[in-house]
Amino acid sequence: MAVAATAAAHAHGHAHNRLQLNRVGLWLFFFSESIVFGLLLTSRFFLMGVDREHVDQQLGLIITIILLLSSVTAFTAETAIEQDRRRLASWMLLATILLGVIFTVGVGFEWSIAEFNRKEVFGTVFFTMTGIHATHVVTGVIMLFLVWVQLKRGKFSSRDHFAVSGTVMYWHFVDVVWVFYYPALYLIGNVVTPGQ
Amino acid sequence: MWALRTLSGGLGMGLLFFYIGIGLTAVLRNWFGYPEVWDRDFNVTIGYVFGLLGWVMGMGMWGSWGREWFGLRTHSYYIRGWQRYFTWSTDHKVIGVQYLATFTIVFLLAGLMAMLMRLELATSGLQFFDKSQYNTILGLHGILMIAVAVAAVVGGFGNYFVPLLIGADDMAFPRLNALSFWLIPPVALMLLITPFMGGLEVGWTAYPPLSVQTQTAQGFWNLAIVTFGLSSILSGLNFVVTIIYMRAPGMTWSRLPMFVWSMFVTAWLALFYTQGFAVALLMVTLDRIAGMGFFNADDGGDPLLYQHVFWFYSHPAVYIMILPGLGIALEIIGHFSGKPLFAYRYAVGAFLGILGLSGVVWAHHMFTSGIPNYLHGPFLVMTELISIPTGLIFLSALGTIWMGKLRLTAPMLFALAVIFNFANGGVTGIFLADVPTDIHLQDTYFVVAHFHYTIVGGEIFAMFAAMYYWFPKMTGRMYNMKLAKLHFWWMFIGFNVTFMTMYWPGIQGMNRRIADFPAAMDGINFFISLASFGLGAGFLVFVGNMVYALFWGPAAEANPWGARTLEWQTSSPPPLENFDEPPMVTGHPYDYGLPDAPAHARFGPGLPAGTPAGGGGGGGG
Amino acid sequence: MAKHVVSVVLLWAALTAVGEALVFADLFPTVGSHEAEDFDQIFRVLLFMGIPVFNFVVAMLVHSFLRFRAGGPQEGGATFKGTGAIPKVWLLLTSCLAVTTIIYPGLTGLRKLQSEANGYGWADTKGTLIIHVQAFQWGWQYDYQEYDGEKLAVSVFSLHGDGNELVLPLEVGARFEINSTGAAYDFATEEPSSGVLHSFWIPAFRMKIDAIPGRTTTMTVKPTELGDYGRDPAYRVQCAELCGLSHTTMDTPVRVVSQEEFKTWLAEQAKATKK
Numbered sequence A: 001m002a003v004a005a006t007a008a009a010h011a012h013g014h015a016h017n018r019l020q021l022n023r024v025g026l027w028l029f030f031f032s033e034s035i036v037f038g039l040l041l042t043s044r045f046f047l048m049g050v051d052r053e054h055v056d057q058q059l060g061l062i063i064t065i066i067l068l069l070s071s072v073t074a075f076t077a078e079t080a081i082e083q084d085r086r087r088l089a090s091w092m093l094l095a096t097i098l099l100g101v102i103f104t105v106g107v108g109f110e111w112s113i114a115e116f117n118r119k120e121v122f123g124t125v126f127f128t129m130t131g132i133h134a135t136h137v138v139t140g141v142i143m144l145f146l147v148w149v150q151l152k153r154g155k156f157s158s159r160d161h162f163a164v165s166g167t168v169m170y171w172h173f174v175d176v177v178w179v180f181y182y183p184a185l186y187l188i189g190n191v192v193t194p195g196q
Numbered sequence B: 001m002w003a004l005r006t007l008s009g010g011l012g013m014g015l016l017f018f019y020i021g022i023g024l025t026a027v028l029r030n031w032f033g034y035p036e037v038w039d040r041d042f043n044v045t046i047g048y049v050f051g052l053l054g055w056v057m058g059m060g061m062w063g064s065w066g067r068e069w070f071g072l073r074t075h076s077y078y079i080r081g082w083q084r085y086f087t088w089s090t091d092h093k094v095i096g097v098q099y100l101a102t103f104t105i106v107f108l109l110a111g112l113m114a115m116l117m118r119l120e121l122a123t124s125g126l127q128f129f130d131k132s133q134y135n136t137i138l139g140l141h142g143i144l145m146i147a148v149a150v151a152a153v154v155g156g157f158g159n160y161f162v163p164l165l166i167g168a169d170d171m172a173f174p175r176l177n178a179l180s181f182w183l184i185p186p187v188a189l190m191l192l193i194t195p196f197m198g199g200l201e202v203g204w205t206a207y208p209p210l211s212v213q214t215q216t217a218q219g220f221w222n223l224a225i226v227t228f229g230l231s232s233i234l235s236g237l238n239f240v241v242t243i244i245y246m247r248a249p250g251m252t253w254s255r256l257p258m259f260v261w262s263m264f265v266t267a268w269l270a271l272f273y274t275q276g277f278a279v280a281l282l283m284v285t286l287d288r289i290a291g292m293g294f295f296n297a298d299d300g301g302d303p304l305l306y307q308h309v310f311w312f313y314s315h316p317a318v319y320i321m322i323l324p325g326l327g328i329a330l331e332i333i334g335h336f337s338g339k340p341l342f343a344y345r346y347a348v349g350a351f352l353g354i355l356g357l358s359g360v361v362w363a364h365h366m367f368t369s370g371i372p373n374y375l376h377g378p379f380l381v382m383t384e385l386i387s388i389p390t391g392l393i394f395l396s397a398l399g400t401i402w403m404g405k406l407r408l409t410a411p412m413l414f415a416l417a418v419i420f421n422f423a424n425g426g427v428t429g430i431f432l433a434d435v436p437t438d439i440h441l442q443d444t445y446f447v448v449a450h451f452h453y454t455i456v457g458g459e460i461f462a463m464f465a466a467m468y469y470w471f472p473k474m475t476g477r478m479y480n481m482k483l484a485k486l487h488f489w490w491m492f493i494g495f496n497v498t499f500m501t502m503y504w505p506g507i508q509g510m511n512r513r514i515a516d517f518p519a520a521m522d523g524i525n526f527f528i529s530l531a532s533f534g535l536g537a538g539f540l541v542f543v544g545n546m547v548y549a550l551f552w553g554p555a556a557e558a559n560p561w562g563a564r565t566l567e568w569q570t571s572s573p574p575p576l577e578n579f580d581e582p583p584m585v586t587g588h589p590y591d592y593g594l595p596d597a598p599a600h601a602r603f604g605p606g607l608p609a610g611t612p613a614g615g616g617g618g619g620g621g
Numbered sequence C: 001m002a003k004h005v006v007s008v009v010l011l012w013a014a015l016t017a018v019g020e021a022l023v024f025a026d027l028f029p030t031v032g033s034h035e036a037e038d039f040d041q042i043f044r045v046l047l048f049m050g051i052p053v054f055n056f057v058v059a060m061l062v063h064s065f066l067r068f069r070a071g072g073p074q075e076g077g078a079t080f081k082g083t084g085a086i087p088k089v090w091l092l093l094t095s096c097l098a099v100t101t102i103i104y105p106g107l108t109g110l111r112k113l114q115s116e117a118n119g120y121g122w123a124d125t126k127g128t129l130i131i132h133v134q135a136f137q138w139g140w141q142y143d144y145q146e147y148d149g150e151k152l153a154v155s156v157f158s159l160h161g162d163g164n165e166l167v168l169p170l171e172v173g174a175r176f177e178i179n180s181t182g183a184a185y186d187f188a189t190e191e192p193s194s195g196v197l198h199s200f201w202i203p204a205f206r207m208k209i210d211a212i213p214g215r216t217t218t219m220t221v222k223p224t225e226l227g228d229y230g231r232d233p234a235y236r237v238q239c240a241e242l243c244g245l246s247h248t249t250m251d252t253p254v255r256v257v258s259q260e261e262f263k264t265w266l267a268e269q270a271k272a273t274k275k
């Protein structure tokens, strides 16, 4: 039984534009993810109509602004690496990571002061939706960190930075999800108190 | 021993990560001040997520992929011989065989469970199993067969033959492909240990609140299915990109073989809808382990939410199962009729029409579920409209064989049987789409007969058609055609006698998912059981024939059927990157019997280097 | 070509003629209610329409299988690709067929079925008798609420095999309001707890609707035929939604009696309940 091991890395897909395939794949992944988020969003309205319970408006607004801001820094990081401005890119990635962490801590704080528990229906949808979203934020932070480490080790340039732009696209996607989730959980409809 | 090395790596890392996961959970629970650090369902769920990651990483994802995320050099190995089937191979042909072998075994296992159920149902009363055992067998038979139906053809024949049929050297994302497959063994493991964790009670649909209340086995089941869904989504994504971007020069949309078309539509369905199942079971899991209240009516939740989300996937899922089957049927009928495929464009339109409609019919599974009455009408209308595109597939099949020169080989016989069976399943489907008749027939053996006609009669027959059609290509060996035909007639007659009869007890008022029934139905059930044992025994012929051929069968030619499509223009089995010389598609795949039709493809180094993929995009032809 | 067309048409006609015999066959359980009459009729209409469709496919397959084999006796050389009028005609015909089926018996039947917005029952069935049904793991409780405008306090609690019956009067519209109660429902304390899904189904009446925790579903039937479970298993309440361990035996006998007998029965039950 001949076992031939080669460190070959046979050049797959030679005739194809790898970058293009990756990009399309990433977009399809977002498309697929948005169904998950969409189903949860729909479930929220299915269960509660437009009702919601009291949540801390100030905190909600602050973490929303932070997350939106992080999209700006992420975008700046991507533009910077496209122009080979590695220092700026590095700082902007760090800023994004920091803002992402603050956002996650904010959500955690919101959980700890919530006036509803996870058994009742608003608690269920609130914790699930913010939880799934926060999981994505944390994943994004880890990815940004790995990208930052590689940048520090001298990888990426204006010609080769798909890992950076892919991660940044992912970050924007997670932001866009929050743009839908924030009003659905914090702004829309009538405030009801449980037990009514 | 590469196989042993890889497998022990996967298992070792899987177990290690699993224990890290449950330990970490315990530590965190302690940290957050929970009175109990150990909650079986909760800790095991988190442990499973860790263990799953460890397993795929240990299997080879780390070396070929994960290292890249840390800026390290990745390595990939190409291993010859049987051992490559037990390693992290990115070759689509290896992955296709891995899927096929796995799911053939699962199919036979789940078929055996069906035999056990029929044994219990041979007469009223409880003879062989108690209620709990019966419910477990029933649930496992259901979900394992669903898994076979979703993944055997798509993962097996799809992976092996879509790249070959479109003239590509591999799938668009080979590593993702390997990941899709290696997510499957944990699924199988989790499903198969459920009988030892208290058994299943809810059937494959896992309706809450029952699925929230039952024992730990249900939690394992949920995790398995979410994983399976992930695998399904990833492979769907891979197929979509592959079919759009990896087609050989000249392979325009209007020259795409039918099987590829059906896989294209199926991949979109998998990519778009599988999330429904995953989200539904995520909610069940959260209700179970985190005490949430999605389906707890006392706290404002609603059990009907599950059914909507679940069927949002599970109706399209039947098309994920059946469309590749119909694609195979048309593909084979196209090659064995000695004349061009009839109404190619209409058949493609049919696939696209089904893609469009399949997402807006789900509530036809919920006519008796207490949904508001205003939903019945629209879902009745949409469901029955699907018969129009489906009819076009019959048009194409019947038009192709009409006045043809049929070569009635085993694959052709199975393909023709698909058309027969699916016609039966389609017509009886109308009774279930029509609300007034569905009210009575819902959840009876009429439904059981109907969906076995569509899924087994449609897809599983097509799976066997494909096995007999592509076996020489995959193995380089030929099976015994006489035995294959014997298997066909045995299975065809056994299947039809079993399930045609099953409609009647359904109408008579025998509900499904029961171990016992009124004694008045003893006779008919005994008959069905006997017929089903006959059906089951027929698979011995198949197994014997295949195993013998695999080791001792005569060598197969490159193109034993004289088919025009690309996979037959390369050696059997094909070389590593499929074609020795790059293919250029120059004609339609089904132009049989036309003396002046150009060949489907020609090969040669004379093609311009770096020719854009996809033959420069659609149209033409 | 023409000779093949003729023979396939003949084959089709023959198969259809044989198949249509099914329409006249008695496939059904006892017709116990107005609802069952309508069901059987719609089922027969669908069968009448479906059999020729199925048999067309069968006739084409069988004929081609027998007559168009390679090397067999046929006029070879057909190369048509189906780009002409035939697919258009086919599309038109199948669309007409589909739309017809949707309208009749589909939507017309549906309109008759839905007499009210929240649940269903055929339009000519009004609820004169109102029964609250509680489904639990694994049995049923029937609380008779109202009959002919009179309030009732009769309750039947039934588990598999205990012989307690759901008794209904002949030719009276019965309206069932159905709920699912807790798995371990304690009738002494009446502590509510979450139940699971069940489905309330009486085969003789061809009517079925799920019992859902947290919702009330309704359905109405009008029995037209005397009958009881002892003589006819179609007269039973059967749970039709997998509800756990003993789902298979979650059934109750049903007895349809004359209106006078029903009154007597009510009186007896009321006495028994008071005791």
Ligand SMILES: [Cu+2]
Residues within 6 Å of the ligand: B314, B315, B316, B318, B361, B362, B364, B365
């Ligand atoms: Cu469906």
Ligand SMILES: [Cu+2]
Residues within 6 Å of the ligand: C197, C198, C199, C239, C240, C241, C242, C243, C244, C246, C247, C248, C250
């Ligand atoms: Cu039940």
